Amino acid sequence: MALDKITPLAAPPGHSLTGAPGKWPWERPPQITDPNQAVDFIVGNIESQKEDENLAKMMLAGITVEEIVSQIAFKGFMVGMFTPDIAELIKPALAIYLVGMAEEKGIDAPLFVEDPGFEEKEFNDVAFFRTLKQRNPQMYADMVEMVNEEQRMKAERITRPAPPPPVEQPAPPPSFLNPQE
Numbered sequence: 001m002a003l004d005k006i007t008p009l010a011a012p013p014g015h016s017l018t019g020a021p022g023k024w025p026w027e028r029p030p031q032i033t034d035p036n037q038a039v040d041f042i043v044g045n046i047e048s049q050k051e052d053e054n055l056a057k058m059m060l061a062g063i064t065v066e067e068i069v070s071q072i073a074f075k076g077f078m079v080g081m082f083t084p085d086i087a088e089l090i091k092p093a094l095a096i097y098l099v100g101m102a103e104e105k106g107i108d109a110p111l112f113v114e115d116p117g118f119e120e121k122e123f124n125d126v127a128f129f130r131t132l133k134q135r136n137p138q139m140y141a142d143m144v145e146m147v148n149e150e151q152r153m154k155a156e157r158i159t160r161p162a163p164p165p166p167v168e169q170p171a172p173p174p175s176f177l178n179p180q181e
Contacts, residue, residue, distance in 0.1 A: 024080075025078065025079050025080030026077060026078065026080055028080055030080060030081060030082045030083050030086070031080060031081050031082070032081055032082045032086065033082070033083075033086070034086075035086050035089040035090050035093075038076065038081070038082050038086050038090050039090050039093045039094065039097075041081070042072060042076065042090070042094060043094075043097055046097075052101055055068060055098065055101065056101065056102065056105050056107055059098070059102050059107050059109035059110070060107050060109075062110060063110075064109075064110045064111060064112055064113050065095050065098045065099060065102075065109055065110070065111050065112075066095070066111060066112045066113055067113065068098060069091050069094045069095045069098065070091070072094060073087035073088070073090060073091055073094070074087065095111075099111070129143075
């Protein structure tokens with residue numbers, strides 16, 4: 001029976017543990033267990049395969065050093081080169097290498113992914129809506145539509161003619177239900 005991977009909760013919990021062990025590269029022992037050896041291996045591959053030109057182009061195009069380092073570390077884990085722990089430990093050394101390479105080539109490489117909404121000291125309404133627009137555009141659009149609807153309703157009330165003043169009704173005649181005093 002094929003499992004529907006799109007439907008939430010299609011596979012029961014623990015399903016991944018029922019497959020054959022060692023199916024994926026990260027399920028086998030890593031090829032490199034020393035962070036220093038991992039950095040040397042990656043730098044050696046970059047230099048021997050002339051990947052430095054591609055990496056320089058990426059940095060020149062605006063891809064940050066942080067993003068490149070994260071991808072290198074993740075790919076190394078995915079192919080079973082090293083463990084996630086080693087991947088995290090080598091990130092600073094790889095970043096320093098890439099920054100040095102960029103400086104040698106005269107590239108002003110961006111280091112980190114910057115979010116202009118968080119540069120402000122406090123998270124005011126302007127920063128909130130800027131971040132909301134970037135991170136959750138559907139909610140931002142819904143909120144803008146609510147504000148626009150309120151403004152349309154307000155404009156409609158202003159431009160709508162005022163209702164005529166109520167006409168005074170004569171007092172009902174006295175009765176035992178409506179005694180007048």
